[in-house]
Amino acid sequence: MRMIEVCFVTKAWRAGAAWVAQMTVQAIAEQGASVAMIAPLAEPSTREPRHPNLVRILVGRELTEGGTGLTRALASLRRVVGTWRAVVWMRARTRTYVFSIPDPLIFTLPLLIVLRLSGARVIFLVHDAVPHAFRFSGVLRSVELATHKLSYRLANLLIVMTKALRDELVEKHGLSSAKIVVIPHGAFKIEPVAPCPGSGRFFLFGTFRRNKSVLEAIKAVILVRRSDPSVSLMLAGEPHPHELDYWQECQGAMLMDPAAFDVKVGFLPDEELPAYIVDVDAFLLAYRDFNSQSGVGVLAGLAGRPVIGTRAGGLSELFDDGLSGIQIEGPPTPESIASAIRAFRVQPIDHWRHLASHAAVKLEGALSWNAIAMRYLGFVRRD
Template sequence: MKICFQTKTWGEGTGWFAQELASALAENGADVIYVAPKAVPAERDPKHPRVTRYVSRRELGNGPLLPRVLSSLARVRDGIFGCLSARLQTNTYLFSIPDPMPFFLPLQAMLRLLGARVYLIVHDATPHAWAGRARPPFWGRLALILSYRLSSHLIATTRDCRDEMIYRYNLSPARISVLPHGLFALGAPRDLPGNGNLLVFGSLRRNKQVLESIRAVQACRAQGLKVTLTIAGAPDRADPSYWADCQAEIARAPDGIACDIGFVPDDALEDLIAQSDAVLLPYRGFSSASGVAILMALSQRPLIASATGGIRDLFDTGMTGIALSADAGAEDIAAAISQFCAKPPAIWQQEAQKARAILLKALSWHEIAKGYLAVINQRGAVPGT
C-alpha cells in the first residue's frame, strides 16, 4: 500500500505526531510519500527507507508581515503540488493538521474528483481559535462541515472528539474511527526531585487555565504549602491579552513562580521535567489528545489534570495523578495540589513507574499504525497504489 501523508506542521506536538506516524506506517509495510516541512529538531524527520520525502517550505514564525505571508503561501503551494504529484503513484491520502480551509477544501475536492480516498485525522473537532466565542464564524463552520463531508473517512484521536463531531456536526458514527495519539518520550525518565515544584508546559492558551493554575499555587503558598510553579511555553499569538493577565497575576504575588517563555528545546525541556514533581493540566473545553500529557506521563511525572478528552483516556488506561472535573476552577486546582502534597514523593514515584510501563504498551506507534492501515484497508484502498 502506498499512502501520501501531508501536514503543514514540523515541530512541537503536532509535528512529532505526524513524524512518528509516518515512520510507523512505513515500519508496518506501507510506502509513504510524506509531504511536510523539514522537522525541528532535524533528527525527528522520518528516515525509514519506505518513506519518500517531499519537503515543503517552512513558514516564518516572526518578522515583518509580508515575508511571513509569502512564506506561508510558499508552504501551501509546495504542499498542494506535492499532494497532486503523488496522485500518479497512489489513490490514498492521509492528512493531519492540513493547510487553512481556503486552500485545503479545493485540494480535497480535486482529489476526490480524481478518484482518491481522503482520510482526515481530527485532533480537535472544533478549532481552538473558536474557543470562548458565543457563536463560531458562519463561513468557518461551513468550511469545516464541508471538509468533514468531503473526507472519505475521519479518524479522531479521542472518544470525546468523535462524540463532538457526531453531535455538533451531525456526522454518522460509521464515518469516524478512533485511534489514540502515540507515545512521546525524550529520554530515560529521572526520579522525582521531591522539591514541590509544579510544571505548566505548552502553548499558554486560555482554555489551559494557566491563570487559574497561578492563582491556585498562590493560594497554596498562602496556606503554608511548600510548592512552587514553573511556567514554560509560548503565549497564544491569537490572544495576547491572556498572557498579559497572567503576568499581572504573577506580579501580585510573585514568590515561588518562575517563567520560561518562548520555544523550549528538547534538552531544556528534559531539565524542566527533571526539576518538577508533577504537571498541571487543568484544561477546560478540551476534547482532543494531549501530547503534553503523554510526554509527561512517560517521563514518570504524575499529572494534576482535567479528566476530559485524551487526558481522560490516559487516566482510564493507567496514567497516575489526580483527576480534575472538566469545569475545575482555581479553588479545585488548589485542593488537588494539597491532595498531591499529602502523598509522599516515593509513593508517587512508584505509581508513575507502573503507569509508564502500561502506557508504553498501550500507546505504541507500531500498534497505532496497524490500526490506521486496518482502517484504510477496510475502506477501499487499492493494494499497491
C-alpha cells in the same frame, strides 16, 4: 514508478501535532508499507522520519520569528504552493491521503475537492472539532465554522484520538459515527528523566490559552502557598496568537506572588525538555472545554511524572489507561485546582515515584506506535 500506499500531508514541523505525524509515518514504513510524507523538515532533525519505504517531499516552513508581515505571508504562500504541487504530483502514485494540521482551509478545501473528484480517498486526522481560539468573530465566525464542517464532510474517513472527540463530532456536527474511528495518541520518545524530586514544583507546559485554565492554575498556586510556601509553578510555552490578551491577564496575576513562578515564554525544543521535567514533581493540566488528546499528558506519563488534571477529553482516557496523579474535582477553578495540589502534597513523594514508574510502563504498552501503524494500514488497505 513504484506505487505508494498512503501519503501524509501536514504543515506542522515541530511540537506535538508534528510529532504525531512524523512518528506515525515512521511506524508505517517500519511495518513494510510504502508511505510518502509532504511536510516541512522536522525540528529537531532527529525526529525526521527516515526509512527505505518512505518517500519524503519537503515543503517550506512558515516564519514563526522575525520577518515582516509580507515576508511571513510569502513564506506561508510558498509552503501552500509547494504542498499543492506535491499533492497533485503524488496523485499518479497513490490513491490515499492523510491530512493532519493542513494549510488554512481557504487553500485546503479546493485541494480536497480536486482529490475527491479525481477518485482519491481522503482521511482527515482531526485534532480538534473546532479551533481552540477562533480567528474571526461575528458573521465571519459562522463562515469559519462552516469551512471546518465542510472539510469533515469532504473526507472519506475521520480519525480522532479520543472517544470524547468522536462524540463531539457526532453530536455537534451531525456526522455519522460510522465515518469516525478512534486511534490513540502514540507514545512520545524522550530522554530518560530521573524520578520525581520532591521539589514542590509543578509544570504547566504547552500553548497558553483559556481552555487550559492557565489563569486559574496561577491563582491556585498562590492560594496553596499561603499554607505551603515551598510550592511553585514552572510555565513553559507560547501564548496562543489569538489570545494574547489572556496571557497578559495571566502575567498580571503572577505579579501577586512573583517568587511562586518561573516562566519561559517561547518554543521549548526537545533537547531542553528533560532539564525542565527533572525539576518538577507533576504536570498541571487543568483543561476544560477540551475533547482532544493531550500530547502533554502523554509526555508527562512517559516521563514518569504524575498529572494533576481534569478528566477533560483525552486526559480521561489516559487516566483510565494508567496515568498516575490527582484528578481535579469539578470545574477547574482556583479553589478546585488548589485542593488537588494539596491532595497531591499530602502523599509522600515515594508514593508518586512508585505510581508514576508503573504508569510509564503501562502507557508505553497501550500507546504502541506499531499497533497504531497497523490500525492506519487497516483502513488504507480497505477496498
